[in-house]
Amino acid sequence: MSERKHSRSPKRFLDRLVRDTARTLTPPTTPTAFLHALCATLSPQLDRPVRLKFVAFPPGLDVSGITLAREDDYIVVVEERAPDAHKFVIAGHEIGHIHYGTLDVHYPAGLPAAARRLLARADDDIPWERVVAMATRSPAATAAEAEWEAEECGLRLAAKFPKVVGPGAAGRMTQDTLTDRLSSSLGNIGGP
Template sequence: MSRKRSPKRFLAQLVRDTARTLTPPTEPEAFLHAVCDTLSPQLDRPVRLKFVAFPPELDVSGVTFAKDDEYIVVVEDRAPGAHKFVIAGHEIGHIYYQTLDVHYPAGLPTAARRLLSQAEEDIPWERVAAMATRSPAAATAEAEWEAEECGLRLAAKFAKVVGPSAAPGRTTQDTLTDRLSSSLGNAGGL
């Protein structure tokens, strides 16, 4: 995947490729899972998406764990649908720009690696998410802005397809692709 593509072009292609795999109407979480499935072959490892209720005291709503064999994007389950797009898009932005060290300056914590090595049904996701604290000194403004731009663009473009303005039952695959392409072609904003 080329880092030189702008987030707008990167997301435009990702959305077009994802839309081709869906049968409308699509629920927000299903759409985000499909985005990760579409993105995975473009990367050095697959992207898995989890929705988890983060501990209330945690000051983050999303985190990406870069394991040797996969990326795990964890998103706050209690966030509203549109905000889930922002969170997931932000984390995808960190993967795209290869700024995961913003989250883990020294690599994936040993305790997180140990917890994530368990069987899927045994992983204490709340504990794993609680390890997602970041050092303010480790986060660069540029890396956070790039990731946030991806999140905001993802939310703005996808909400019309899977959000309240989507017309369940009346959208076809062709109109879904046309709406996404038209929306992503709008240079007027996020």
């Protein structure tokens, strides 16, 4: 097991990753910009860079995020129509699979072309069935523990959403935000 995967604590891993990412940004920042910066911060810690892509997934597809573990990079693909806080859950889940090493890189011939089309953003030309096949988890990921670990990463990252890009993030406190927080804290006394 490599040194980077030694820490099984998603809390420590994400606390450090979010802190290091926040240092690279000037608030306020958008959720997608923060997630791109998060991947850029993570990349030097891994054996290959992490690329983040927001794409509209087709109706009926049972996933909202996938990771393609190619030989030269990881491609994290997140449903672009998901609410911003949920994008953090999705991206965090996929980053969890990368962190814990529960991805596979063995593809049938021709599938890297599907990844290239996905990266080129020709949404109507993406062979989704092949892209999903590329996101096959390693045998270690079939264990429920691997999914729980990845999901914990997603939920922990989403918990940081309000602090890094939400209404309470540095540089985002406005009179409306303050009023909403006070109203919420007081149980919306006198409100609708």
